[in-house]
Amino acid sequence: MKVLLRASESRWLAPAAVLAAVLLTLLLTAVPIRLAGANPAAAFERYLVTPLTTFGSLGEVLLTATPLLFTGLAVAIAFRVGYFNIGAEGQFLAGTIAASIPALYLPDLPAPIALPLALAAGAVGGTAWAFLPAWLKRHAGIDEVVTTLLLNPVALLLVQGLLNGPWRNSATGFPDSDRFGAGYDLPRLIEGSRVHAGLLLAVLLVAVTWIVMSATPLGLRLRAAGQSPSAARFSGIRVTSLQWRCALVSGAVAGLGGASQVLGVQHQLTASVSNGYGYTGIVVATLGALAAGGVLLAALLLGTISVGAQNASIVLQLPTQMGAIVSSTLLLAAVGFLAARRYRLALRRRRVR
Amino acid sequence: MDFPILAVLAATFTIATPLVWAGLGAVINERAGILNLGIEGIMYAGAFVGFLTAASTGSLALGLTAAIVAGLAAGALMGLLTVTLGVNQHVAGIGTTLLLIAASEFTNRLLFSSGSQTITVKFDRILSGFFAQYPMTYVAFLLLAPALWWLLRSSGFGLRLRAVGENPEAADAAGIPVARTRYAALMLGSALMAVGGAFLTLSLLGSFTLDIVGGRGWICIALVIFGRWRVWPVVAGALLFGFTDALQLQLAITPFFSAVPNELMIAFPYLVVIAALAIWGRGVRYPGAYLTPYRRA
């Protein structure tokens, strides 16, 4: 028997691969679920079905997917042009800080002024945090992976420093900021659900990115620059400058995500505002094949599992780590099967066709 | 009070120890062309499995062995994903990290319903004064680093490993089994990462608590690029980080500096590494086949 590249992929292979991944995950995680004292089938229903079948949790899925859309898109934009921004986490946090500045110092602004101001501040904050690595890359060829990565903990320390210092809660003394003024609440989109206007903004950015990537000269140039910088340079594409601009745009998108999260969900700055969204964004972007549509799908998938895992923990008393085990196993199984579908098995002795 | 510079230097080596083990593991992986972002999870699993085994058998040697076995298994999983199946390495690595951390914490929860556990024996320091360091520190600097330096430079295995990381087509044409070499690199490197994690539980602390690795794996990824995939510069990077960290911990309780915001002090090592990179880190060149799976036509 041997492994051969497939001549062509039929359409059903991708869904079949995902289905196989779900089955394998079910098989692999049934044992720990049993050990933790729950019924695997019931658990899986909670993980994958419940979130999508009740109105309330569907809203929660969208809410959970919102920050992932921003960070996933941010990472995809940068990766696409060959700039490996691992710093979406820090840029997201910088966005939350920057959006908090007007919200804390000008708390009484009315919403029509306050929201654009705070969102713009978030974008600027993310850009500012992306600036140093991008500048070092552009002017000195310093590798961006290290600099963006190392600035993540620094951003978290900056949040903590502000919360322990000037922004300490004036009522409780706890290191979280005061509640923002009412004008800074992103409006909710659907009655009875926490989904907020940040989702709209994220989807808009996905759409714009999709159009730019697929229908403009810039989109093709970005791809060329990302796939082969030297050939792109030969073709007159200014790779360094494109990378520089995408790095900043990427930071801005991540920063907007931070702003959306504090203005839409938290209404105050806390040290735990990001649940590793920037790092998960890398998974979202690569799972989505660095394409806008793919980011959308991947963010929704991860959002679903995360909402489902919480529900399973509450209802079935499974340790919350079980949710992480299921989602990471499913992630690895899915990418594994999706990669494997490019190949087919052939018996050595049989003549093919 | 005199500033205890010798203590800071001694602490430098202690702090650098897990970074050297895991960072050199990452060097081995990346020299073979594979970015192993599973590092954080592999260190975590090494810390947990090592501790669990030592605590239940009472044998440190068995604990260390178990950590190594866990690392080898994690490396094999990474190999299955990135080498055999050609999965995107960022996704495979981050997925592995998530899985191993969750699985360790889950097992910890099932076995010890809460609270931290302690082993009564641990690898203790040897010698005294400035030289009072853990055996695994001595092994890291005096044995592991020279051995890997020699391995990469002067052994057939190192030559093969570099070849599959630079140009797998050429390596294949030279009769080198590309997949097998990459598996070997992943398993060896991951085992070193697991030992780096086990250092925390079996040597430094003698106990396991959640979050014990605390982002050290990600620092290693940065240090490997900082050191340009070469053994001694990576060791130097780990020492630079260790020194600045030890320094800030000491300065934080030194009267003059205690007025500086704590967070700024803690950020210091990160900023120093970035600054060092900005000064010396121009024109980093990645291994030629970095991030690219290989399969024959």
Next chain:
Amino acid sequence: MPAIALEATSADVASAPLAELVGIRKTFGALVANDSIDLAVQSGEVHALLGENGAGKSTLTRILYGLSQADSGEIRIQGRSTPMSSPADAMAAGIGMVTQEFSLVGTMTVTENLMLAGVGLGRIDRMAARARVLDAAARIGVAIDPDAVVETLSVGERQRVEIVKALFHDCRLLILDEPTAVLVPQDVELLFASIRRLTADGMGVIFISHKLHEVVEIADRVSILRRGRIVASVPARGLQPRQIAAMMVGADAASPGDDTQAAALATAIGLDAHVPAPPAAVSTGRGAALEIRDLTLAGASRPLLDRISLSVHTGEIVGVAGVSGNGQTELVRVLCGTTPATSGTVHVGGADITTAEVPARIAAGLGRLTEDRRGSVVLNLSVEQNLVLEDLDRFRNGPFISRRRISAHVRELMERFDIRASASDPIRSLSGGNMQKVLLARALSRNPTALVVSQPTRGLDVGACDYVYSQLRGLRDNGAGVLLVSEDLDELLELCDRIVVVYSGRIIGELSAAEASREELGLLMTGHTA
């Protein structure tokens, strides 16, 4: 050499072919690259494998060497069926290969590269290996520096390393896939001398080349592949290049109607000593298409380009000859805008482009075609995307790409330049010849005032070469100036109006094509000024 001992003592084994391919079939998706191929190589013979670009030569030899696995078929070594699941198997069976694309690790030294094959896991002895490398180089008759890092070497030097590498470990069958494409004539002679020595000792050689005069010179047997099938396998003795060419393209050599085609082919492959170039016509008076003044490019120790001054007039092809590594690559890179010049000026059609960025160069009327084909395209993008990449702003519709206009433009180019692929194929799947046509189409689609081309026919089959030549002549006849950098003297003599010779980054001589001879050029290229 155990192989020879075997040959000498056993008549039986001698009668079994050294290697035999039986019923080899290989498909890439829908494409059948090899279709039930049978081929046998005898010991002591040079077996030439010929065919158009994309005929399946490399695929077949890669299967024999274990770099690729056949869908079906069998490989026999000295009569015994031997599965080749990896190059290690092939090496164990006594096969060595020089692949068409370089198989060298750029960051390693020559010695390390040569050690790679067959290195164990334990300690390596660098000094001993180095000595063995020097020894092997001397044995094979090629000079290489064992301590040089491969990526610092020129292509010609790298090819020499490849050849030494294939012969470093004793083998009974040597596969050479277009080894001479990047070698200068002197090196080709050295290589042939080695091949003759080795075959005299009983080695078998599979030799792939598009240079038919080389084939008739060295081959004992010629097999011709067309579209994945063997269409002829004949002894080489007495065979004329003209006949081979006809067999390759499938034209019936005997048919009288095809005289013109045969003649064109013959011309293309440089059989007729050289046809005097068509008169430079009305051109020279019309001023410079490309004007280079005192162009200098500093290097680490000495200038890589040293005050080069040269003008190419409209309606003229100027050749640049030289042994590789004398500044040709750098000259092309500076002109193409990928390396900035240290000093000097470059004008295209009167416009100063010395410091211009690539788009401005293209706008000024500069066409570019470099020797680094795969480095000039984005391999993962499609043929269509690569064809318009330099020119995207021409196909805008407001802020968007006009897909309709692009596909119309691309369809036209693909027709005009006879590109045999589908517009949506990723360009990496194209064979060398088709890729070169894409690049040519891209360079010529804007009707450049001046064209810089380097090694335009390296690795191309006769049909494709001929096509490139006719395009370059056509461009010249339309009034453009062409600067042609080539290591192929026949090509230069064939195409150019004037030839300059570079040596050590300087122009050390200029000859008009009418008065130039190979001998004279050869002397200049080795630095002998009269």
Next chain:
Amino acid sequence: GGTTGAETPSGDGAESEVPSVFGAFATPLEEPWDGAIHAALQSAEEDGLIRYEHVDNLHTADEMERALRDIISSEDPDIIFGDAFAAEEAVRAVAADFPDTAFAFGSGGEEQAPNFSVFDNWMQDPAYLAGMLAGGLTESGTIGVIGAMPIPEVNRIVNAFIAGAQETNPSATVTVSFINSFFDPATAKQAAEAAIAGGADVLFAERDGVIAAAEENGLPVFGMMVDQKEQSPEHVVSSLLWNMKPTVEAVVAAVAAGKFEASNLGEYSFMVNGGSSLAPINTGTAFEIPADLISQVEARSAEITDGTFETPVDEEAPAGSTTVEG
């Protein structure tokens, strides 16, 4: 929140009369703070006082809010225990939406009528006593404290510890290191090593990791939250204990009696009410603990218990190095 599911568990409610309690924790249960609440609830369940379920790891305010709404809609417990730090806004909003559910949350804020009560780990009393012991034990005159981060909950413990040290050793210096993490024992240990290098010969392990440093250097050390004596039987002098049981019992009794209302439950964590204490002083230490020091501490302890001594509460961040000399 959903519109379905609230009815299902009510069938269970008929079987037993004890209130159902759900724990909703921001950190993993292994983290000592939430671990203490969880332990008290578990023990209340074992005592047959309550039925108990829980969920942990609700890191963000967002997750906390989703979990709370989900808990109410799918499990509808009588009482929800948890910690609201860093999710005050969200938790209070949910509480306001479900006035029939009793909320008892760790919080730095005030109670919120009608159903949101707050508690906190008011451990300044045992901290003061531990500080007294530390002051008496130091020979170098320097004591090292390694804490998580300068938040009120940590500050008041550290400040009380410093005040206690001041009582027995007016010239002592206390160095305070914050590692800016709730979980980073390796860094905590390095910080402890730095304190030792800076002259400290007694340590207070507000965070895990410090005891290992004390053990290696043979120094007295104080543990936190649970009795950590077994981690280093010869070096742990004592530990500060938080006992959530009085708080849990108070809330359960009020709910069972149908008289639950929003209140500040903080006093149930005071030593007077048995909500916190100093673990028994270790008699098997490698060094000697002077008997008169112990009696001094015991006397002070008795004063605290009978209400004649009130430990000062100071929630300002302590300086990195405090020389206590007044």
